[in-house]
Amino acid sequence: MSTIEIRHIVFDIGKVLIHYDPQIPYRCLIPDQAERDWFFANVCTHDWNVEQDRGRSWEEAESLLIESHPEREDHIRAFRRHWHEMVPHAYTETVTLLECLVAEERDVTMLTNFASDTFREALKRFPFLALPRGVTVSGDVGLIKPDIEIYRTHAQTFDLDPAATLFIDDSMANVEGARAAGWQAVHFADARKLRSDLAAHGVHLARQERRAAL
Numbered sequence: 696m697s698t699i700e701i702r703h704i705v706f707d708i709g710k711v712l713i714h715y716d717p718q719i720p721y722r723c724l725i726p727d728q729a730e731r732d733w734f735f736a737n738v739c740t741h742d743w744n745v746e747q748d749r750g751r752s753w754e755e756a757e758s759l760l761i762e763s764h765p766e767r768e769d770h771i772r773a774f775r776r777h778w779h780e781m782v783p784h785a786y787t788e789t790v791t792l793l794e795c796l797v798a799e800e801r802d803v804t805m806l807t808n809f810a811s812d813t814f815r816e817a818l819k820r821f822p823f824l825a826l827p828r829g830v831t832v833s834g835d836v837g838l839i840k841p842d843i844e845i846y847r848t849h850a851q852t853f854d855l856d857p858a859a860t861l862f863i864d865d866s867m868a869n870v871e872g873a874r875a876a877g878w879q880a881v882h883f884a885d886a887r888k889l890r891s892d893l894a895a896h897g898v899h900l901a902r903q904e905r906r907a908a909l
């Protein structure tokens with residue numbers, strides 16, 4: 696483990712602070728699992744959705760798919776229309792750690808792959824996302840993790856020393872991207888492991904009380 700003091704802590708958002716699962720609304724929209732699996736593998740794919748995280752508009756994204764799959768127009772448009780159902784709740788224990796770090800005046804920011812408009816929607820629904828000093832949203836800067844440039848952009852924007860920065864993400868590819876940018880990074884699994892990882896990097900929380908996630 697590095698002996699460099701951690702002065703900056705950077706959180707991912709999806710699957711670290713808030714739950715995300717695009718299957719949730721589609722279990723009603725496309726009840727048959729085999730058909731639903733086909734839809735996500737061939738129509739509203741992960742790669743398609745990532746381009747909205749990179750900054751592509753939903754209008755353009757929907758038009759591209761409808762041109763190729765006109766018979767699926769309703770299901771394609773449902774992805775954005777039902778997005779709010781895909782993020783049903785926050786991870787209370789992880790939010791508690793975030794709140795404690797901020798309360799102890801640690802330098803906390805966020806770096807997330809998120810479409811610009813859906814991030815603003817999430818910010819209204821989950822006010823704790825406004826607690827850190829700031830956030831880099833991929834859809835705003837036209838870059839996505841694990842592209843090394845987004846880590847460099849975040850570090851420059853918030854004046855972070857990469858070697859003194861600890862990044863937390865549920866994607867191992869994004870963790871490796873941060874390390875390639877000179878950051879320290881840990882793979883998120885749950886709040887208990889994160890607390891242990893923080894301590895292993897010399898970040899010991901003095902405040903342990905549980906606070907309710909909004």
